[in-house]
Amino acid sequence: MPTNVKTFAKTAGGILGAGIALGLGTAAWGYSELTKFQLKTHTLPLLEPGTLRGQKEFRILHVSDLHMIPGQDTKKAWVSALDSLEPDLVINTGDNLSDERAVPDVLQALEPLLNRPGMFVFGTNDYWAPRLVNPFRYLLRMKRPPSYVDLPWQGMRAAFIERGWRDANQKRVEFQVGRVRLAAAGVDDPHHHLDDYSEIAGAPNVDSDLAIALLHSPEPRVLEKFEADGYQIAFAGHTHGGQICLPGGRAIVTNSDIDRKRASGLHRFGSMGLHVSNGLGTSKFAPVRIFCRPSATLLKITEREA
Structure with a gap:
């Protein structure tokens, strides 16, 4: 040679x-x-002066995308410990499951938080099991069809409701937590067009103190409707913050139509606030995070200045 x-x-x-x-x-x-779970915190002045009547803040804990698999004891313990933050309201924006046997693990992780007021919407990985896909489809922003292998979401939903959490899938809900009157509306997962905004369209109750929108995937076509109707803040998940990111947590893709700069964190969407969680898990077929550690978020909602 x-x-x-x-x-x-x-x-x-x-x-x-x-x-x-x-x-x-x-x-x-x-x-x-x-x-390597992280807790993120933000303070956002959304309430009219005098709403809290001396209370410092209204605390909202946002959890999303648990993608639970049996045996994830570290995750379960960390999520359960979030109850020590004493949130006034828990918001769960879906994709709780990554295995058909994981409902008991989800309920164990959320156990103490289910004693607090809460609301939830679902993602497609609540309804259907994940599946192995070509990673290049993800990187090329090619939508992956669901597996349509059913997961036991009905029992999980029943447990959430039995413990007092409100189901906001295609619903408008109103209730009071402490001194704060809430008006909320949610849609089913818009990533695979399970949503129908016409069923919940319209301005939130004018007598509410805080108007909240919920959706699993932060699709602009739906966010625009919530914003036009006058909701103050929307909560979403789904993106995993990009999951495989560049240094500094800069998303390469978002797996949705939201722009990369708003793949996670607190942002503005027109006149509305938008919080996108980068989630606490991943599909069991893609167990990796690069420059994008899993997290939950505590939002401290305060009064605006007089």
Whole structure:
């Protein structure tokens, strides 16, 4: 074999080996990030002066995308411990399941939080099991059809409602928590067009103190309708914050029509606030997070200045 061919083969082999080692190392690091949970906090002045009557703030805990698998004890313990934050309201924006056996694990994780006022909407991974997909479809923003393999969501929904959480899927709900009168509306998962905004359209009750919109996937076509109707803040999940991000948590794709800059965190959507959770889990077929640790968020809603 000529010397130059041997040199090329040796160099190519070295590059290939280095690439494989880098890929394996990145995958191992991304897997290790799955249990490095974070709590994010934001303060947002949305309430009229005098609403809280001396109370400092109204605390909303936003959890999303648990994608629970049996045996995820670290996740269950961390989520349960969020009750120590003493939220006034818990909002769950769906995709609780990643396995047909995981409903008991979801209920164990949320157990103490189910004693508090709450609302929820579902994502498609509440209704149908995840499946192995080509990762290039994700990176190329090609929508992946659901598996249509049913998950036991009915029992989970029944348990949520029995404990007092309000089902906001295609519903308008009104109730009072402490001193705050809430008007909320939600749609079923718009990522796969399970939503029908006409069923909940219209302005929130003018006598409410805080108007909240809920949806699993932050699709602009739905957010525009909530904003036009006068909701003050919308809560969503689904994006996983990009899940595989560039340094600084910069999303490469969002798996929705929301722009990458609003793939996670607190933002504005026209005149409305928008909080997108980057979630607490991943599909069991994609157990990796890069520059995007799992999280829940505590929003401290305060009074506006007089």
